[in-house]
Amino acid sequence: MPDTVPGSLRAYLHGLPGVDEVGVRRRAADLATRSVKTTAKARAIDLAIRMVDLTTLEGADTPGKVRAMAAKAVRPDPADPTAPPVAAVCVYPDMAAVAAQALAGTEVAVASVATGFPAGRTPLEVKLADTRAAVAAGATEIDMVIDRGAFLAGDYGKVFEEIAAVKEACGEAHLKVILETGELACYDNVRRASWLALHAGADFIKTSTGKVTPAATPPITLIMLEAVRDYRALTGRQAGVKPAGGIRTTKDAIRYLVLVNEVAGPDWLSPAHFRLGASTLLNDLLMQRAKLATGHYGGPDYYTLD
Amino acid sequence: MTTLEYGPLDDGPLEYAPAPEARSIVAIRPSYDLFIDGEFTEAKSEERIVTVNPADEQPLAEVAAAGEADVDRAFTAARRAYEGVWSRLPGAERGKYLFRIARIIQERARELAVLESLDNGKPIKETRDVDVPLAAAHFFYHAGWADKLAHAGLGPSPRPLGVVAQVIPWNFPLLMLAWKIAPALACGNTVVLKPAETTPLTALVFAEICQEADLPPGVVNIVTGAGDTGRAVVAHPEADKIAFTGSTEVGREIARAVAGTGRRLTLELGGKGANIVYDDAPLDQAVEGIVTGIFFNQGHVCCAGSRLLVQESLAEELLPRLRARIERLRLGDPLDKNTDIGAINSAAQLARIRELAEAGANEGAEPWSPACAIPERGYWYPPTVFTGVAQSHRIAREEIFGPVLSVLTFRTPEEAVTKANNTPYGLSAGVWTEKGSRMLWTAARLRAGVVWCNTFNQFDPASPFGGYKESGYGREGGRHGLEAYLG
Numbered sequence: 001m002p003d004t005v006p007g008s009l010r011a012y013l014h015g016l017p018g019v020d021e022v023g024v025r026r027r028a029a030d031l032a033t034r035s036v037k038t039t040a041k042a043r044a045i046d047l048a049i050r051m052v053d054l055t056t057l058e059g060a061d062t063p064g065k066v067r068a069m070a071a072k073a074v075r076p077d078p079a080d081p082t083a084p085p086v087a088a089v090c091v092y093p094d095m096a097a098v099a100a101q102a103l104a105g106t107e108v109a110v111a112s113v114a115t116g117f118p119a120g121r122t123p124l125e126v127k128l129a130d131t132r133a134a135v136a137a138g139a140t141e142i143d144m145v146i147d148r149g150a151f152l153a154g155d156y157g158k159v160f161e162e163i164a165a166v167k168e169a170c171g172e173a174h175l176k177v178i179l180e181t182g183e184l185a186c187y188d189n190v191r192r193a194s195w196l197a198l199h200a201g202a203d204f205i206k207t208s209t210g211k212v213t214p215a216a217t218p219p220i221t222l223i224m225l226e227a228v229r230d231y232r233a234l235t236g237r238q239a240g241v242k243p244a245g246g247i248r249t250t251k252d253a254i255r256y257l258v259l260v261n262e263v264a265g266p267d268w269l270s271p272a273h274f275r276l277g278a279s280t281l282l283n284d285l286l287m288q289r290a291k292l293a294t295g296h297y298g299g300p301d302y303y304t305l306d
Numbered sequence: 307m308t309t310l311e312y313g314p315l316d317d318g319p320l321e322y323a324p325a326p327e328a329r330s331i332v333a334i335r336p337s338y339d340l341f342i343d344g345e346f347t348e349a350k351s352e353e354r355i356v357t358v359n360p361a362d363e364q365p366l367a368e369v370a371a372a373g374e375a376d377v378d379r380a381f382t383a384a385r386r387a388y389e390g391v392w393s394r395l396p397g398a399e400r401g402k403y404l405f406r407i408a409r410i411i412q413e414r415a416r417e418l419a420v421l422e423s424l425d426n427g428k429p430i431k432e433t434r435d436v437d438v439p440l441a442a443a444h445f446f447y448h449a450g451w452a453d454k455l456a457h458a459g460l461g462p463s464p465r466p467l468g469v470v471a472q473v474i475p476w477n478f479p480l481l482m483l484a485w486k487i488a489p490a491l492a493c494g495n496t497v498v499l500k501p502a503e504t505t506p507l508t509a510l511v512f513a514e515i516c517q518e519a520d521l522p523p524g525v526v527n528i529v530t531g532a533g534d535t536g537r538a539v540v541a542h543p544e545a546d547k548i549a550f551t552g553s554t555e556v557g558r559e560i561a562r563a564v565a566g567t568g569r570r571l572t573l574e575l576g577g578k579g580a581n582i583v584y585d586d587a588p589l590d591q592a593v594e595g596i597v598t599g600i601f602f603n604q605g606h607v608c609c610a611g612s613r614l615l616v617q618e619s620l621a622e623e624l625l626p627r628l629r630a631r632i633e634r635l636r637l638g639d640p641l642d643k644n645t646d647i648g649a650i651n652s653a654a655q656l657a658r659i660r661e662l663a664e665a666g667a668n669e670g671a672e673p674w675s676p677a678c679a680i681p682e683r684g685y686w687y688p689p690t691v692f693t694g695v696a697q698s699h700r701i702a703r704e705e706i707f708g709p710v711l712s713v714l715t716f717r718t719p720e721e722a723v724t725k726a727n728n729t730p731y732g733l734s735a736g737v738w739t740e741k742g743s744r745m746l747w748t749a750a751r752l753r754a755g756v757v758w759c760n761t762f763n764q765f766d767p768a769s770p771f772g773g774y775k776e777s778g779y780g781r782e783g784g785r786h787g788l789e790a791y792l793g
Contacts, residue, residue, distance in 0.1 A: 017586075017587070017588060017589035017590070017740075018586070018587075018588045018740040019588055019590070019591070020588035020591035020740075020760050020761075022760070022761065023588060023590075023591030023594055023595065023760065023761065024590070024591060026594075026761075027590075027591070027594050033431060033435070033643070034322060034643075034644055035322065035325035035643040035644055036320070036322055036323070036325075037323050037325050038323045039323050040320065040321055040322050040323040041323070043320070044320060047320075226590055257320055258320070260320075261320045262634050266320065269320055
């Protein structure tokens with residue numbers, strides 16, 4: 001869907017149905033009142049653990065830090081081998097090799113941010129080189145950022161071409177496209193950016209880098225879930241959604257699963273189509289999991305801080 | 307290395323385990339007396355009414371059916387309270403009582419929510435998040451007015467009317483009580499209120515709340531009963547004003563009885579609200595609004611958006627989305643926190659819904675319902691959407707008062723407005739468009755007391771509510787609502 005007729009891309013994106021802000025917030029708040037307890041809660045917690053992209057994206061990241069996190073990703077609860085591993089670890093490109101080595105032979109994937117994360121203010125060649133380097137180092141999932149400046153300036157063609165080019169540079173690796181919704185100003189733009197990314201080849205659309213406030217919110221995730229739902233109805237291709245940033249508690253995570261269940265549908269309730277980008281969330285999930293199994297909370301000291 | 311090759315959940319989708327609200331918070335007495343002059347007193351009439359839980363048809367309690375002598379006692383008490391205490395009390399003092407009642411409603415919110423669900427059949431999610439908080443809000447709002455009536459734009463010193471006879475319906479038992487009693491008391495009137503025969507219980511708890519708030523005896527009197535009691539209440543010579551919410555049929559009967567007596571009357575009656583969806587509507591939110599418009603409270607809502615008018619160019623895209631959304635509604639135990647659709651309030655109402663739905667099918671409209679399990683006991687009706695409906699069909703003209711939506715299409719804004727207004731009713735309407743000028747153009751031409759824009763079924767005590775034509779007259783809520791209780 002490149003901009004073959006000048007202005008056609010803009011006309012397409014602006015022709016999408018609008019999003020009523022009050023209505024979408026109300027729907028998200030309504031779904032947040034769903035009560036998920038007992039057996040349903042136990043299953044939801046395990047599913048949420050399997051959907052976590054365990055993330056460290058700091059300037060101070062070291063090989064030691066990444067290895068420790070990788071160990072936690074494979075076996076989140078040292079005291080309980082039944083706790084499932086997370087979906088992936090998410091690191092900067094220069095740490096992809098360390099992560100790949102630490103996770104070799106496990107079912108945990110290596111995800112790497114790329115394309116000049118988090119601002120994305122680098123030339124396209126640099127973005128592509130960044131992507132290729134991460135893939136070469138063993139990343140099987142690439143989390144790219146879109147050019148928000150171009151998007152807000154109305155240069156949708158540029159955003160589209162960049163995503164398509166990065167997708168090509170990914171080769172076999174899966175592409176998650178970060179919209180950085182906290183910078184997109186309105187819900188209509190979130191919908192437009194979602195469709196733009198999906199048409200350009202995104203395997204996943206992701207809310208945020210985690211470096212901008214607000215990060216993931218339920219209404220924004222709801223709009224993105226509607227986009228992947230409608231995109232599949234239109235094209236037959238099922239893309240995923242990844243809210244990232246600010247999801248810290250089991251309650252939050254379960255609310256996101258309810259959104260997935262009721263907005264996109266049960267087909268999206270798997271790590272192949274829904275991920276939670278988080279770091280501190282995992283320990284809360286583990287604590288709640290132990291609480292359900294044993295009837296009491298272990299203190300935070302019983303869960304590793306990696 | 308495997309990456310994105312996980313399958314879906316092995317054992318199916320995310321099933322919510324049953325999450326019932328505890329019933330133990332409510333202590334229902336086996337039998338209730340009338341609330342007259344600040345006390346629960348035995349009825350002179352020996353007739354009793356059994357109120358049942360519509361979700362399982364089990365009896366909940368027995369209440370008195372007040373006879374003429376009982377109604378007479380209630381009016382005597384109300385008159386005495388009006389003349390002796392309430393009309394002489396400064397507004398600020400009346401306000402204090404109302405604030406107190408509002409706070410007690412909040413304190414007993416959970417109990418009231420559970421009881422309302424049990425007696426009415428509506429889901430706990432609605433009683434907890436809508437009925438009870440809004441009832442408290444109505445008392446808070448009117449408490450604030452009690453000492454500011456001179457600034458309501460109704461003259462420098464507006465006077466109360468006296469004793470007010472109030473008859474309320476079963477669809478929002480506590481909330482309708484609040485809509486009636488809060489403004490009446492704030493303006494200095496005293497009341498005799500008759501709750502609906504199938505849903506008297508929260509009104510009786512409200513009577514306890516009046517006691518708890520030390521409300522002077524006789525200011526609020528509650529007489530339970532059925533049609534005969536209602537007739538005795540509205541026909542009582544001591545009633546200076548009558549306020550009724552219910553069916554247009556009964557409203558007409560009351561209007562006839564009151565005509566020529568000089569007594570004031572406000573009526574809030576039926577409706578056949580049009581929900582107009584233009585092709586530039588915010589689509590997903592419009593789908594939500596259509597669902598809220600007709601399935602909120604099982605469609606037992608006088609202002610329900612029971613006629614969906616969708617622009618023909620959008621219909622093919624909208625209807626599958628609407629059906630997919632309705633598939634997700636959860637029908638069942640009203641006390642389960644995850645229930646979206648509860649029980650139909652009574653066997654009589656269920657029969658009425660069935661009759662009209664059958665008429666719809668017989669007249670050539672096409673019904674659709676999601677595949678949802680209907681509980682074995684109780685009164686239930688699945689969410690139903692009729693397509694291919696013409697203006698001439700009964701389901702497009704008569705109020706069904708159930709979870710049944712009639713879908714009609716239109717081509718131009720003019721046609722939408724014409725069809726929307728082509729009804730003997732005029733209570734509510736909805737308009738969905740992202741274009742402000744079209745919104746205002748449409749809203750200005752709709753003959754309905756309430757027009758919701760890009761939303762539906764939103765209520766606020768500050769906003770006046772009421773109808774045109776056969777939907778009644780007078781307004782409730784807001785500054786306009788005070789006029790009904792001041793002379």
